[in-house]
Amino acid sequence: MAKPVILAVDDDPNVLEAVVQDLRRKYGAEYRVLRAGSGQAGLDISRQLQERGDAVALYLSDQRMPGMSGVEFLERAQTLYPEARRALLTAYADTEAAIRAINSARIHYYLTKPWDPPEQQFYPVIDDLLVSWKQGYRPPFEGLKVIGPRWTLMDHQVRDFLSRNQVPYLWLDPERDEQATQLLRKHALDDRKLPVVIFPDGSSMAQPDLHSLAEKVGLRTQAKAEYYDVVVVGAGPAGLGAAVYAASEGLSTLILEPEAPGGQAGSSSRIENYLGFPSGITGADLARRAHTQATRFGAEFLTQRASGLRAEGQYRFIQMADGREVSCRVCLLALGVRYRKLDAPGIESLTGKGxxxxxxxxxxxxxxxxxxxxxxxxxxxxxxxxxxxxxxxxxxxxxxxxxxxxxxxxxxxxxxxxxxxxxxxxxxxxxxxxxxxxxxxxxxxxxxxxxxxxxxxxxxxxGAAPQTDWLPPAILRDMNGFVLTGPDLRLQGSLPESWKEDRDPFLLETSMSGVFAAGDVRHGSVKRAATAVGEGAIAVQFVHQYLARY
Incomplete structure (x- = not known):
């Protein structure tokens, strides 16, 4: 975003140059200092700045100028930038006129020329005027803008996706915000194809699918490598816990998450019984911290949905929704759960619309x-x-x-x-x-x-509904779809026929060796964020034991 502007106006080139130099020396790092040789030129510059959407913080105008006095210029400039501070530069003989102008033209201050030294006679006044302007200034948002009506499912999905992935955006409802209509017109966008996402570079996406949106906002959707020690499917508390411990212990780790880190817990407004946060913590903040921690240890996150899983020898292959595959020695299922659907007339058709x-x-x-x-x-x-x-x-x-x-x-x-x-x-x-x-x-x-x-x-x-329909039959689940692990695999006292190893499954291992499960997706788990994190960490210890054997 362009720096706010300080505009100095004076018809005397020598005086104007001195004013500009003093201003740039003190304020040039934070403000653009512009000049105009007459009141009319100052108004023309102001209109150009307004058209570009630039901000004017301060006007400094000489009083005695031919064609348009300083007071007249400041009065007219006020209609263009009503929040800008306005100061009049006067000779000593004009001080009475300047005082009257403060009342009649609502000028904020006047300064008598010359000032020397500026550190005592000039800068303190300008400092006060700029501080006063900053208090009421709200810089325009220059990040992503989402334009869409509140009562549509896709608009809700786009905003929820961006929010949970910590992507800042400005939401404008065309039914309530005039700025939304102006932006649609400016970018020649069809108001019948909403929501629209407008990016800082001026490009846009109408009714975007979340995968394409993820790529555009810089979320990684393609793996850096074809093989990893561990692939974690799901980035809820269990997946994030596993990612931190696996990566910190030197295992090359990939995490697949189709929506956003945090899972169901990530949407919690405040978790107050999580160890170490006596004042509570939002689910989004907890997820953000864990994501940063895992990334710092070298874990790689992909915004991708897993759609298939198969075993070939000692390797496990995870297919993703875009058709690509990644291979690994060990896979950890940390899929979490979704809320069950409410079975009542009208619920499905109004989902996302209230x-x-x-x-x-x-x-x-x-x-x-x-x-x-x-x-x-x-x-x-x-x-x-x-x-x-x-x-x-x-x-x-x-x-x-x-x-x-x-x-x-x-x-x-x-x-x-x-x-x-x-x-x-x-x-x-x-x-x-x-x-x-x-x-x-x-x-x-x-x-x-x-x-x-x-x-x-x-x-x-x-209630909770696991999203496990995509898993192969070789991974056994209970009647509700939760994944069976460890001792729970002993159906009627014996292990399933699909289990071919000469050992019992590890505590969190599924019926497919080398595939583990942790967190809410696991049969018999305790549905708490702290417990899920603990299971994710414990699973990594069994991963080490598995890798040591094969």
Whole structure:
């Protein structure tokens, strides 16, 4: 972004040169110092700066100029840059006129010529004027801009993807922001093909798929090598924990993650029972720190989805969604889980249009002064309720059971009870979501019977569903799709026929030797972030034992 401008105006070339030199000597590193030889020239320069979107911080104008006085110039410049500071340069004889101009033309200050030394007579005044301007100045955002209506699934997916990958962006809703319309017109973009992502170099992508968007914003989508010691599938807490320990212990490590580091925990607004963070930490911040830590040790991250897994001898091959493959000696499945779908009319068609799975923190500020509903009674639902209570008029938690005690940590229960705009309704479920273009109301089944309530946002946190359909039959799972490991592989007292090794599986090893599982995707795991990190770290120890044998 161009530096803010200080514009000096004087018809005397010698005086103007002296003013400019003094300004550049003190402020040239932070500001562009421009000059104009008349009031009209100053206005012309100001209009050109305005067209380019540049900022003017300060006007310094001589009072006695032919054609247009300094006061007149500053009055007219105010219409172009009303927030710029305005100072008048006067001779001693003009001080009374300058004082009157402060009142009539709202000039901020006047300076008498000459000043010497500037360190005492000039710079302190300019410092005060620039500090005053900075306090109210908001520089234009020059990063990514996402233009899309709030109530569309693709717009939500794009914003959620960028947010969770720590990519700064400015979101503009064309239904509410005039700037969105201006940008679409400026870049000759079709307002029927939203969302649109506009990049700092002026290029754009309309209705982008997330893989292409990942490449454009600089996320790695192709592996540097064809072979790794360890490939970790999934970058939730378990995958990140494994990545840190594997890479720090000298194993070449690749992590595949189709969305963003952190997994389900990454969308938590605040985790307060994680060891070492007495004030709590957001899931996104925890994921960012772990990602940085693993990268520092040499782990490589790819924004890719795994779509297949096969074994050939002592090597394991992971196929990715783009058709490429990577090979490794050991594969660790840290796939995590997704929230189960809520089976009720209207839910599917309104997903992304007021109905969301998980915390969807990118929607929080959009829910300002609205009524938000949350389905679920576990920690993730409680954390979301506390976060949304900072923005929403009212947050209502819909719980099918008797209370929160059986499924939520006590510290969250106490916080919810102490928050005035959170209500917990037990024995209540969603029967139907209603709305055409977006969610407008919910039909609920309550202890008092069915009732309909207005609603603009529904966030769903019900149960866990592993994403393991893509795994080969050789990797055994329970009836719900969770991966069986270690002792759990002894079905009816014996190991499965597919197990060909002359040893028992390691504790976290699956029914395919050399493939391990950790975290929420594993059958019998404890669904907590700290436990998942621990399993990821433990899995690396078994990886070393496996590699020592083969």
């Amino acid at each position: 109905v969301y799975y998980g915390a969807a923190l990118v929607e929080a500020r959009s829910c300002s002064d609205e009524d938000v509903y949350i389905v679920g009674g576990a920690n993730s639902a409680g954390q979301a309720a506390m976060h949304f209570s900072k923005f929403a008029r009212r947050v209502t938690m819909l719980v099918r059971g008797d209370s929160l005690e059986s499924s939520m940590s006590k510290y969250l229960i106490d916080q919810i009870a102490a928050t005035s705009n959170i209500e917990v309704e037990t024995h209540t479920r969603v029967v139907e979501a209603r709305g055409e273009e977006r969610l407008t109301s919910l039909r609920l089944e309550t202890p008092q019977g069915e009732e309909t309530r207005e609603a603009s946002a529904l966030f769903i946190f019900i």
